[in-house]
Amino acid sequence: MDIQKVTVAGGGVLGSQIALQSAYKGFDVTIWLRSEGSIERAKPKLERLRGIYKSTLEALKTDPSAWCRGLTDSADVPAEKIDELIARVDAAADSIKLTCSYDEAFGEADLVIEAIAEVLSEKEAFYAEACPHMAERAIVCTNSSTLLPSAIVGYTDRPGKFLALHFANNIWKNNTAEVMGQPATSASAYQAVVAFARAIGMIPLELKKEQPGYLLNSMLVPFLNAAEALLANDVADVETIDKAWMLGTGAPLGPFRILDIVGLSTAYNIVAASPDAANPDTTAGKIAAKLKSYIDAGKTGVNAGEGFYKYR
Amino acid sequence: MDIQKVTVAGGGVLGSQIALQSAYKGFDVTIWLRSEGSIERAKPKLERLRGIYKSTLEALKTDPSAWCRGLTDSADVPAEKIDELIARVDAAADSIKLTCSYDEAFGEADLVIEAIAEVLSEKEAFYAEACPHMAERAIVCTNSSTLLPSAIVGYTDRPGKFLALHFANNIWKNNTAEVMGQPATSASAYQAVVAFARAIGMIPLELKKEQPGYLLNSMLVPFLNAAEALLANDVADVETIDKAWMLGTGAPLGPFRILDIVGLSTAYNIVAASPDAANPDTTAGKIAAKLKSYIDAGKTGVNAGEGFYKYR
Structure with a gap:
C-alpha cells in the first residue's frame, strides 16, 4: 500500500521525534494529542527538535563526525545541499498538524503510530476511541517497548493491520526501527511498515516473531x-x-x-x-x-x- | 619482590605466547615441558610467534593500524627504534630455555606460570612434582580459564603465593591479564603479579575475589x-x-x-x-x-x- 499520511498518537519524547523525522522525510504528518494542554506541551518539544536537526546539519558542513544516519545518507554532503536540508527541516516542522480531534487526526491516515504512555488501560481506551475513526486501509503500529502487540491487538478492530514499530531514542541518530508483528499481522502490512521505516531514514530490523524486549534489549x-x-x-x-x-x-x-x-x-x-x-x-x-x-x-x-x- | 626469572610450565598456544612476551620484555624465561617430545613440539610454536612478532613490528613502520598494544607503548615509533625491537624479538626467542628437568626449570624461578592442560588431575600431578623444586620465594600463577585457583591451591605448598593470572589468546595484541587470587593469596604476591603483568606489556585487570569466567567471560x-x-x-x-x-x-x-x-x-x-x-x-x-x-x-x-x- 502507499503510505502518505501519517498520524502519530502522542507528543512525548518519542512521539515528537517520530513526527518530525517522518515530516522531514516528506510525509504528511499529524500529531494527535489528548487535550489542548497536551498540544501546548508538545510544541516546545518540536521546536527543540527543529533546533537539534538544524544545528546538526549545520555542523556537518565542517565536521563529518556530526553525521547522523537518519538525516543524510552519508557524511559527505555539499554545503548547498545541506542548506536545502535545513530549509526542509523548517518546512517539515511547520507542516506538522497538532489536533485533539479523532476525526481530523485519524480519518485520512494511511499509517497510525501510537506512542502514548506504556499503560495497558490507556492503550485500551485510546484504541477503542480512535479505531472507529480510521479508514479501513489504515495500518496501525504501536511503539510500545514493554508491551507485546498481541497484548494490545484485541483493543483494535484490525488484527491483520496491527503490529509494533519500535524506535530508539534520538531517532535521527540512533536510526534503528524494530518491526515486530503479532500472529495475525498480514505479510503485506508488515512489509509496508518495513518500507515506511526505510523511507523515513531508519534501518529496519525485522523480527520474525514476538519477543519481549525486541532484539537489542x-x-x-x-x-x-x-x-x-x-x-x-x-x-x-x-x-x-x-x-x-x-x-x-x-x-x-x-x-x-x-x-x-x-x-x-x-x-x-x-x-x-x-x-x-x-x-x-x-x-x-x-x-x-x-x-x-x-x-x-x-x-x-x-x-x-x-x-x-x-x-x- | 623482584621478579627476574620466569618459568612457564607448558608450551601450548598460551604457554608459548606468555614465554615469548615475557622474554621480549626483558625477563629471563624458561619453559618447562613434560618430555623431549613436548620440547620438539614447542619449538615450531615459538618460531611461528617469532615471525609474527617481527612481521607485526615491520608492518608498523608504514601502517599505524598494525599496532599491537603488547609490543610498543604507542603506534608512533621511529623506524630505527622498530629495528631495535625486531632485534630484541630475535634475542628474546633465542634466549628462551626449554627443559624437562624440574630442577633446572623451577630451582631458581621467581615466578612460575602454569599453562598446562585444563584437567584437574594433571594440574594435581604437576604441582605435586614441581613445588618441591621451587624456592620458597617463588610465586606461582595458574593461567587456567575454567578452574578456580581455590580448586588448585591445595595441590601446592604455598597458599599465600598462589593465584591466577589469566591471559587472552594473541597476548601481544589482546593484552589483558586478569589477576585473581584465592582466599589465602597474600596482598604482596597479588601486587607483585599485577606489576609483572604490567611489566610484560599487559593491562592488568584486578579481580577482588574469585569469579568463574573471570570478568570478560x-x-x-x-x-x-x-x-x-x-x-x-x-x-x-x-x-x-x-x-x-x-x-x-x-x-x-x-x-x-x-x-x-x-x-x-x-x-x-x-x-x-x-x-x-x-x-x-x-x-x-x-x-x-x-x-x-x-x-x-x-x-x-x-x-x-x-x-x-x-x-x-
Whole structure:
C-alpha cells in the first residue's frame, strides 16, 4: 500500500521525534494529542527538535563526525545541499498538524503510530476511541517497548493491520526501527511498515516473531545484568569491568557507561521486577541495593551529570 | 619482590605466547615441558610467534593500524627504534630455555606460570612434582580459564603465593591479564603479579575475589547466550541480530561475529553443559541443536573459513 499520511498518537519524547523525522522525510504528518494542554506541551518539544536537526546539519558542513544516519545518507554532503536540508527541516516542522480531534487526526491516515504512555488501560481506551475513526486501509503500529502487540491487538478492530514499530531514542541518530508483528499481522502490512521505516531514514530490523524486549534489549539486559552482578558481588570495580569489556571485545563503551546512558532508574526498575530482588542475599537483591545507593545520591546517569561516572 | 626469572610450565598456544612476551620484555624465561617430545613440539610454536612478532613490528613502520598494544607503548615509533625491537624479538626467542628437568626449570624461578592442560588431575600431578623444586620465594600463577585457583591451591605448598593470572589468546595484541587470587593469596604476591603483568606489556585487570569466567567471560557468556536464543527461537536471522547490537551499542562486532572468533565448538560445549540442553524443547536444547548443525557442516568459525559468516 502507499503510505502518505501519517498520524502519530502522542507528543512525548518519542512521539515528537517520530513526527518530525517522518515530516522531514516528506510525509504528511499529524500529531494527535489528548487535550489542548497536551498540544501546548508538545510544541516546545518540536521546536527543540527543529533546533537539534538544524544545528546538526549545520555542523556537518565542517565536521563529518556530526553525521547522523537518519538525516543524510552519508557524511559527505555539499554545503548547498545541506542548506536545502535545513530549509526542509523548517518546512517539515511547520507542516506538522497538532489536533485533539479523532476525526481530523485519524480519518485520512494511511499509517497510525501510537506512542502514548506504556499503560495497558490507556492503550485500551485510546484504541477503542480512535479505531472507529480510521479508514479501513489504515495500518496501525504501536511503539510500545514493554508491551507485546498481541497484548494490545484485541483493543483494535484490525488484527491483520496491527503490529509494533519500535524506535530508539534520538531517532535521527540512533536510526534503528524494530518491526515486530503479532500472529495475525498480514505479510503485506508488515512489509509496508518495513518500507515506511526505510523511507523515513531508519534501518529496519525485522523480527520474525514476538519477543519481549525486541532484539537489542533481549541482549542488553542480560549483558548489563551480568556486569551489575560483578559489581554488586564486589568482584571488581566499575572501571575494571568496563575495561575488561572494551579491551576484550573492542566495544567503544563498557557496561557502566551504557548504564549511565540508559539511566540507573530504568536499570533499577528492571532488576526490581525480579522476585529475588527483595532478598538482600541474592545477586538481584545486591544489584538492586547497589543501584539504589547511586539513585538515592542523585547519581542516576548522564542526564543527571553523574552516574557510575561523572559528566559535569 | 623482584621478579627476574620466569618459568612457564607448558608450551601450548598460551604457554608459548606468555614465554615469548615475557622474554621480549626483558625477563629471563624458561619453559618447562613434560618430555623431549613436548620440547620438539614447542619449538615450531615459538618460531611461528617469532615471525609474527617481527612481521607485526615491520608492518608498523608504514601502517599505524598494525599496532599491537603488547609490543610498543604507542603506534608512533621511529623506524630505527622498530629495528631495535625486531632485534630484541630475535634475542628474546633465542634466549628462551626449554627443559624437562624440574630442577633446572623451577630451582631458581621467581615466578612460575602454569599453562598446562585444563584437567584437574594433571594440574594435581604437576604441582605435586614441581613445588618441591621451587624456592620458597617463588610465586606461582595458574593461567587456567575454567578452574578456580581455590580448586588448585591445595595441590601446592604455598597458599599465600598462589593465584591466577589469566591471559587472552594473541597476548601481544589482546593484552589483558586478569589477576585473581584465592582466599589465602597474600596482598604482596597479588601486587607483585599485577606489576609483572604490567611489566610484560599487559593491562592488568584486578579481580577482588574469585569469579568463574573471570570478568570478560562472565559478561560474554550471558550476552552470547541471549543472542543464540534469539536465533534458536527463530526471532530473527544472524545478520539482523548482529545489526541490532552494532547499531544499538556502537560495537564493531555483533554476537555472531564474536562467536565465529570464539569458535562454535566452544560455544556448543558451554551450552551443552547446561542440564536443559538435552531437552530439544528448551531454549538451551534449541541452541545446542542449532550450533550442532553448523558444527556438523564443518562451519566451526573463522579458523575453519566459515561459521555464521564466510571468511574464505
